Amino acid sequence: MVGNIRMEYNVSINRCCGLVRLARSMYYYRGKGRNDELLRMRMKEIAAVRVRYGFWRIHILLRREGFMDNHKRMYRVYCEEGLNLRPKRPKRNRSAAHRKPLDGSASSLHECWSMDFVSDQLYDGSRFRALTVVDNFSRKCLSIHAGKSLKGSDVVGAMERITESTRCFPRSIKVDNGSEFISKVLDKWA
Secondary structure, rough: OOOHHHHHHOEEEEHHHOOOOOOOHHHOOOOOOOOOOOHHHHHHHHHHOOOOOHHHHHHHHHHHOOOOOOOOHHHHHHOOOOOOOOOOOHHHHHHHHHHOOOOOOOOOOOOOOEEEEEEEEEEOEEEEEEEEEEEEOOOOOOEEEEEOOOOOOHHHHHHHHHHHHHOOOOHHHHHHOOOOOOOHHHHOOO
């Protein structure tokens, strides 16, 4: 901008800098490019050897080796080199990654049942839960057992009532790993 004003109006640098309110030292300043090649090379070597090291561990190792750049400069180089580690998968998703695929739908009645809990809230704010048991072939709801607090013994009682009324037992039962389904009471019944 100062150069354009000087060329257009043929005035001094001092006057141009005063007009645009720019310090003369800023006008005369020429940036000195810094060579980061040694830092980049060493950072890549450490990241290749120590695969699970993140930025802060690499930064500490470089400081110990004598690189006195601050963490912001090192982090910029770290990101430009693409050394950012992918975030780890949360533990809750690890089991989902190794889950077996579904074997398809049931081919006859009472071959496979599904059990699950649903919860809701009444108008006054009190909560309740309901155990639902469904035949996967007919999509018929075999039982709904509701209560404020359902335990493993309630699941066993509901299953006994269903097997008495239908006079048959399923070949398999699909459930999630809720605390009611992995209780010792249910293991003794099955």
